[in-house]
Amino acid sequence: ETGVTQTPRHLVMGMTNKKSLKCEQHLGHNAMYWYKQSAKKPLELMFVYSLEERVENNSVPSRFSPECPNSSHLFLHLHTLQPEDSALYLCASSQEAAHLYTDTQYFGPGTRLTVL
Amino acid sequence: DQQVKQNSPSLSVQEGRISILNCDYTNSMFDYFLWYKKYPAEGPTFLISISSIKDKNEDGRFTVFLNKSVKHLSLHIVPSQPGDSAVYFCAASGGSNYKLTFGKGTLLTVNP
Numbered sequence: 482e483t484g485v486t487q488t489p490r491h492l493v494m495g496m497t498n499k500k501s502l503k504c505e506q507h508l509g510h511n512a513m514y515w516y517k518q519s520a521k522k523p524l525e526l527m528f529v530y531s532l533e534e535r536v537e538n539n540s541v542p543s544r545f546s547p548e549c550p551n552s553s554h555l556f557l558h559l560h561t562l563q564p565e566d567s568a569l570y571l572c573a574s575s576q577e578a579a580h581l582y583t584d585t586q587y588f589g590p591g592t593r594l595t596v597l
Numbered sequence: 598d599q600q601v602k603q604n605s606p607s608l609s610v611q612e613g614r615i616s617i618l619n620c621d622y623t624n625s626m627f628d629y630f631l632w633y634k635k636y637p638a639e640g641p642t643f644l645i646s647i648s649s650i651k652d653k654n655e656d657g658r659f660t661v662f663l664n665k666s667v668k669h670l671s672l673h674i675v676p677s678q679p680g681d682s683a684v685y686f687c688a689a690s691g692g693s694n695y696k697l698t699f700g701k702g703t704l705l706t707v708n709p
Contacts (some may be wrong), residue, residue, distance in 0.1 A: 485640065486620075523601065524641075524699040525684070537696065571640055586697070588640030 504572030621685030
């Protein structure tokens with residue numbers, strides 16, 4: 482596979498469930514990102530990892546827990562979510578950790594999450 | 598407070614004509630601007646960017662214009678093709694805030 486892949490593509494979960502979103506990039510990049518896109522809202526940056534270290538936590542509630550075990554994989558662990566957390570969750574990667582805002586970000590197709 | 602605004606949720610254009618997508622920003626610290634295109638069921642893909650030291654950047658059928666005095670940028674697509682039909686996002690970053698700030702997007706429909 483090439484580019485940035487995300488699994489699952491669709492997820493429905495109850496508020497008491499625990500689930501994880503997975504992102505994998507095959508581009509040899511050093512930085513990875515989680516974004517949230519709610520209905521009729523802009524993409525919002527959630528987390529940034531640079532060389533497997535978290536460099537940004539954009540005031541995200543603790544019910545979202547990211548994990549970056551290596552530069553190719555990024556997870557978003559979900560627990561006790563709320564219905565308002567229903568959204569499209571997008572993963573992205575970019576080449577150089579040192580140029581987080583000038584390097585092009587490559588996005589995965591997203592996971593459509595519904596919290597009941 | 599939205600720092601990047603795309604005031605037109607949708608735009609419809611005839612094939613072969615020019616498409617003009619607009620974006621306004623409020624943060625004077627922004628110095629790098631990008632356009633992303635998104636097809637349904639796919640992630641956004643990078644289209645074109647411009648640094649604040651320029652006022653125009655061209656790549657094939659796509660040209661981005663930046664007017665810093667009024668904090669406005671636009672994306673011109675000419676000639677428009679049906680395959681250009683997608684949602685177009687404007688994004689900006691700069692200053693101490695390196696994060697990309699996105700607009701809500703504009704749905705472009707190019708009719709054959």
